[in-house]
Amino acid sequence: MTAAILADALTQKVHQTEIDKELQALKEQAMVSGTEDSILVNKRQGAADLLGSLRLPHKRDEEWQFTDLSELKAIDFVAAGKVSLDVAAAENFYLPEAHQSRLVFINGFFTPELSNTNDLPSAITCQSWTNLAAHQREQLANYLGQKTDGNEVFSNLNTAGMTDSGVVWIPANIELKSPIHLLFLTVVDPTPIMVQPRLLVVVENNAQVTIAESYGAITTNCTDRPQQQPYFNNIVSEIYLGENAQVTHIRNQRDSGDSFHIATTAIAQGKQSRYQLIDVNLGAKLSRHNLQMAQRGEGTQTEFLALTTLAGRQVSDTHSTIALNHPHGVTNQLHKCIVDEYAQAVFSGKVLVPQAAQLTNAQQLNRNLVLSSKARINTKPELQITADNVKCSHGATISQLEADEVFYLRSRGLNDYDARHLLIDAFAGEILDQIPLASLQGRLRQCISCRTI
Known part of the structure; x- marks a missing residue:
């Protein structure tokens, strides 16, 4: 979407007629370049219809009471454009283990000259949405945009402006040995930019894969340090596991110290599937990660492991929801924070165990290490249990170095x-x-x- 609509959306001044005009402009532009299809048109239109009735969160909202978005609202962001990047600048972020199984996105745009998927079997799809064949888009249409919260403004803003998406599609019965690296880089600009990366991962029955999802910035100094050049990363990742599928998902966020990073990761697990997330957050001035796991069959195993390290005046907020709707589910969540100086860490984790989720084993723990008397921790581990034959526990600790x-x-x-x-x-x-x-x-x-x- 153009700069004006992005700015209006963030300051709550957007009107539906303006959104409709922007959607039409996106459609016409893409049709000229030959990249448009009806699937993206419908996804964008549906999100735009919802966006007109939503507002940005406020500290009066319970889910956002410890996270102040006023600074984000005050900045006039413009939509990020395509930029060229030297190979040497991107190489610092490459992973040797995924030398030939890598997709690179710069400012949210797929960059084929920096990507390399030569090591992947031909049966595997690892590509941008716009480069998929028409029949592949049709097969994946029922996955794209299906798991995000329809009442959440940031995920809808991402969908309303979606022109592309990274796609990883692992067919049934394939065990992939090489990890797949999905690298999202932002080229910092004096003008505040908004980047909206999108990711879709579909792992079919009995398939196995390791995925590394990385976020970083191209800056003159250490990427974690403030550069006096703010930008906004608004991210949506959707991950689907078929029956008996296995996914190891490593996610690391090292955005610039002036940036805003708001992400939604939505996971749907089929029967007997196993999903592990290892989430490491180091960068961004303000970061928020919304984690949503929905159980689609019995016997699923879910593990969320997270580490957040904060200093200065950084704020990091993690909200997770694990929804168990079938028996024999196993979940383990360990969220750890190291907080120094004036930084603030927020954790809110919900595990929902309704009557149908008998014989569930759910463990949740938030451990915090505070290195400064000025640092703050807000934690709320939460179990909602109505099933009567379960093994569940939760807790939180806040301590200093002994x-x-x-x-x-x-x-x-x-x-x-x-x-x-x-x-x-x-x-x-x-x-x-x-x-x-x-x-x-x-x-x-x-x-x-x-x-x-």
């Missing part, structure tokens, strides 16, 4: 700096050790070490 542990390490020859960092590394390691990609694990360890000096 003085006696630091003293013990110093008594064994470490200085105060090394002793503290050894304890911080051990706290983070419980999550980072689960990442099956050695190169990414090493990079994230280094970033956390730098941020907690």
